[in-house]
Amino acid sequence: MTRWPLGITPHNVTIAAWSLAPVALYFSCVAFYHLKPVWLWTDFLVYVLIASMTAFFVAARRRAHLREPLTRIIQNRTAMVCLVVLAAFTAIGVLDSVHFRQPAAGAAAAGQTDRYAPEVTSVLDALMGPQHMQMETTYSAPLSLVQYEKSTVERADGVHERVFPRLKFAGVGVAAGDAHTRDIVRRVVVGALSGLLATAAVAALFLAWYAYTQASPVRATFRRVLRGEGDVPWRAMWVTLLALCMIVGVVVALADGYHVFGTDKVGKDVLYKSVKSIRTGLIIGTLTTLVMLPFAVLLGILAGYLRGWVDDVIQYVYTTLSSIPGVLLIAASVLMLQTYIHIHPELFPTEAERADLRLLFLCIILGITSWTGLCRLIRGETMKLCEADFLLAARGFGAHPLAIMLRHILPNVMHIVLISVVLDFSGLVLAEAVLSYVGVGVDPSTYSWGNMINAARLEMAREPMVWWPLLSAFVFMFVLVLAANLFADVVRDAFDPRLKRR
Amino acid sequence: MLTYIVRRVLYAIPILIGVNLLTFILFFVVNTPDDMARLHLGGKRVSPEMVAQWKAERGYDKPMVYNAQAAGINKLTDTIFYVNSVRLFAFQFGSSDDGRDIVQDIGQRMWPSLAIAVPAFVFGLMVNISFALLLAFFRATYVDTLGTVLCVVMMSVSGLFYIIAGQYMLSKLLRLVPISGYDTGWEAIKFILLPVAIGVVSGIGSGVRWYRTLFLEEMNKDYVRTARAKGLSEYLVLFRHILKNGMIPILTGAVVVIPLLFMGALITESFFGIPGLGSYTIDAINSQDFAIVRAMVFLGSLMYILGLILTDISYTLVDPRIRLQ
Numbered sequence: 001m002t003r004w005p006l007g008i009t010p011h012n013v014t015i016a017a018w019s020l021a022p023v024a025l026y027f028s029c030v031a032f033y034h035l036k037p038v039w040l041w042t043d044f045l046v047y048v049l050i051a052s053m054t055a056f057f058v059a060a061r062r063r064a065h066l067r068e069p070l071t072r073i074i075q076n077r078t079a080m081v082c083l084v085v086l087a088a089f090t091a092i093g094v095l096d097s098v099h100f101r102q103p104a105a106g107a108a109a110a111g112q113t114d115r116y117a118p119e120v121t122s123v124l125d126a127l128m129g130p131q132h133m134q135m136e137t138t139y140s141a142p143l144s145l146v147q148y149e150k151s152t153v154e155r156a157d158g159v160h161e162r163v164f165p166r167l168k169f170a171g172v173g174v175a176a177g178d179a180h181t182r183d184i185v186r187r188v189v190v191g192a193l194s195g196l197l198a199t200a201a202v203a204a205l206f207l208a209w210y211a212y213t214q215a216s217p218v219r220a221t222f223r224r225v226l227r228g229e230g231d232v233p234w235r236a237m238w239v240t241l242l243a244l245c246m247i248v249g250v251v252v253a254l255a256d257g258y259h260v261f262g263t264d265k266v267g268k269d270v271l272y273k274s275v276k277s278i279r280t281g282l283i284i285g286t287l288t289t290l291v292m293l294p295f296a297v298l299l300g301i302l303a304g305y306l307r308g309w310v311d312d313v314i315q316y317v318y319t320t321l322s323s324i325p326g327v328l329l330i331a332a333s334v335l336m337l338q339t340y341i342h343i344h345p346e347l348f349p350t351e352a353e354r355a356d357l358r359l360l361f362l363c364i365i366l367g368i369t370s371w372t373g374l375c376r377l378i379r380g381e382t383m384k385l386c387e388a389d390f391l392l393a394a395r396g397f398g399a400h401p402l403a404i405m406l407r408h409i410l411p412n413v414m415h416i417v418l419i420s421v422v423l424d425f426s427g428l429v430l431a432e433a434v435l436s437y438v439g440v441g442v443d444p445s446t447y448s449w450g451n452m453i454n455a456a457r458l459e460m461a462r463e464p465m466v467w468w469p470l471l472s473a474f475v476f477m478f479v480l481v482l483a484a485n486l487f488a489d490v491v492r493d494a495f496d497p498r499l500k501r502r
Numbered sequence: 503m504l505t506y507i508v509r510r511v512l513y514a515i516p517i518l519i520g521v522n523l524l525t526f527i528l529f530f531v532v533n534t535p536d537d538m539a540r541l542h543l544g545g546k547r548v549s550p551e552m553v554a555q556w557k558a559e560r561g562y563d564k565p566m567v568y569n570a571q572a573a574g575i576n577k578l579t580d581t582i583f584y585v586n587s588v589r590l591f592a593f594q595f596g597s598s599d600d601g602r603d604i605v606q607d608i609g610q611r612m613w614p615s616l617a618i619a620v621p622a623f624v625f626g627l628m629v630n631i632s633f634a635l636l637l638a639f640f641r642a643t644y645v646d647t648l649g650t651v652l653c654v655v656m657m658s659v660s661g662l663f664y665i666i667a668g669q670y671m672l673s674k675l676l677r678l679v680p681i682s683g684y685d686t687g688w689e690a691i692k693f694i695l696l697p698v699a700i701g702v703v704s705g706i707g708s709g710v711r712w713y714r715t716l717f718l719e720e721m722n723k724d725y726v727r728t729a730r731a732k733g734l735s736e737y738l739v740l741f742r743h744i745l746k747n748g749m750i751p752i753l754t755g756a757v758v759v760i761p762l763l764f765m766g767a768l769i770t771e772s773f774f775g776i777p778g779l780g781s782y783t784i785d786a787i788n789s790q791d792f793a794i795v796r797a798m799v800f801l802g803s804l805m806y807i808l809g810l811i812l813t814d815i816s817y818t819l820v821d822p823r824i825r826l827q
Contacts, residue, residue: 317520332799
């Protein structure tokens with residue numbers, strides 16, 4: 001076997017090149033469009049999260065005890081279908097985590113290069129186009145041409161009349177009635193077809209690559225995938241992707257001319273709000289566990305390995321923290337944070353930064369209230385490991401305690417960490433909604449499903465009922481949480497040593 | 503047994519002290535009473551006199567932990583720390599921002615809370631156990647698969663959805679029960695029905711799935727095989743053996759929640775406008791009434807610790823194999 005200096009194998013170089021490609025793309029876009037990059041704290045942590053996940057999978061491929069459960073996940077149909085859905089959500093979340101400020105209007109014409117628009121936009125905003133920023137006056141039903149409420153307008157002949165006014169940005173140039181229906185049907189068909197074509201194109205590329213790696217003819221490979229043969233459930237994944245692409249295609253085609261999920265009280269597009277909320281949900285679900293992991297792992301291993309007074313102190317700390325009802329501790333901390341922000345406005349120059357820090361702080365508080373369970377589990381597992389033969393051997397050889405904890409215990413508790421990260425995710429996404437409802441969640445200016453539901457409380461009582469903001473928030477949240485729950489079950493089964501196949 | 507309980511109770515004291523210190527730091531050290539006064543009075547044009555008056559009304563104008571001007575024991579007792587934190591141990595919660603006695607408020611509001619939390623808990627337990635047993639009976643069939651998938655689906659729906667959908671279907675469309683509100687005496691039942699039903703339904707997903715695993719674990723044990731081998735019917739095995747033994751982890755797991763029932767259900771109560779402790783807490787959070795939040799934090803941790811002690815005791819009561827040292 002060839003020895004590569006410093007572990008720089010062709011494989012590693014390929015991975016590095018692939019991961020550098022988006023960075024290069026980012027900087028060339030910034031230079032080309034004269035953008036000013038904005039780095040929010042949560043953006044930075046999202047990048048760290050993605051980098052560490054990539055590093056984990058690269059490392060796991062080389063280690064048999066991690067590769068085996070991962071292979072089992074890859075071969076599970078439910079897990080892979082859910083993974084496609086989760087990947088779609090993650091892609092939106094990541095696109096929404098690259099922020100910049102565009103050049104101010106007219107700055108380019110005046111030859112100024114250092115003037116930027118005040119609002120912070122993300123790549124997702126840029127991709128979704130400007131029509132989502134256009135505001136109607138008030139509520140309007142999904143795909144509707146007219147407003148939800150009547151208002152008085154003056155006709156050409158000077159007579160005042162109570163009518164449902166036409167929306168400014170929906171169905172421009174489309175007459176009500178048959179033409180409206182025909183336009184919608186046309187858009188649905190076009191959208192579905194383009195989704196189909198996009199999937200087919202990607203699938204063709206995939207097939208070529210897959211046939212190449214399998215060293216078999218394309219036609220035979222295609223037949224195998226179509227029959228659902230092979231270890232990896234490609235067929236199920238492609239069907240899921242096809243469904244997703246067709247839904248996205250239809251929604252995009254409709255969103256081009258209508259408000260697909262209607263508009264909210266101030267006339268904002270509900271679809272846009274729901275899609276922007278994805279990032280908030282994902283961040284709460286992942287960053288919370290990320291910020292608490294170091295503490296839980298470190299303290300858990302210390303308590304379990306050192307025992308004695310260290311164990312007593314750590315146990316005392318987590319019993320105390322866990323004995324305070326979670327919602328109340330979060331509420332108390334968030335109230336304190338609100339007071340702090342209120343008293344020190346000079347620390348938070350823009351609204352986006354204030355909202356972002358509040359989101360980050362919410363993650364930290366949620367992490368503090370939820371690390372205790374993981375810490376307790378890791379402590380127990382460490383105590384069990386201390387009795388294991390390989391650890392006694394390591395001690396007998398006179399290994400340094402630090403080395404034992406790092407090289408022997410840490411890798412052997414990682415499966416608990418992984419399971420709890422995945423299991424906690426869906427609960428945290430749901431918790432965000434409840435906390436925002438109570439008024440101690442994310443900043444009111446942040447897009448989140450919790451804030452949407454909170455606003456919908458009063459809308460339910462209206463006559464006729466305004467149901468679309470509520471339903472669209474629930475549907476988005478439900479799809480994400482369901483996919484995460486199903487995926488988490490498979491991950492737990494794959495990594496739990498108690499469930500080893502006998 | 504008695505010594506064990508006494509020791510557990512004594513062990514709870516340092517934890518409560520820790521909780522108290524933590525809330526004290528959160529509420530008085532991270533943000534000084536001056537900050538709180540400014541937040542409450544609002545706006546940037548708050549004169550120092552107004553701040554001083556606000557603090558004096560609530561007794562926040564005292565020194566933090568040590569009062570050098572007072573005499574004797576008052577050096578320690580005439581401080582914010584003593585008045586607002588130490589006195590919580592004696593259940594002296596003081597008064598809320600609108601001048602009402604918190605202890606009295608809690609005494610009044612605990613009954614509506616219990617009226618909803620206790621039936622929801624009892625019925626929820628019964629429903630979950632019955633469904634879990636049903637799934638365990640039909641294990642490894644389509645009924646079981648369908649049921650488990652349904653459980654995951656129900657788990658993935660936000661709790662808020664159950665409340666809003668329930669209110670809409672039963673109260674607005676069918677007009678079976680009032681949407682929200684509360685009444686005294688027997689009249690309260692019609693207000694209680696919907697929150698209890700929603701509490702039960704929203705817990706089914708996670709509860710049934712969890713209990714099903716417990717029952718299935720029990721089914722793989724040797725005594726069950728013995729029972730089957732001696733020719734008992736599946737029905738008898740299920741109810742006589744598995745149910746009885748499976749109840750041990752279920753009941754001991756449920757005991758820890760019992761004292762917390764007293765705290766009420768935050769979201770349900772505020773949605774249905776029930777004047778219980780849950781909505782009390784939410785109102786306090788929204789109006790930033792820190793005295794109430796402090797009192798509820800203390801009560802909540804007290805109840806949690808009580809639940810832990812009860813759990814340990816219940817283990818020994820149901821399972822004679824466990825001995826307390």
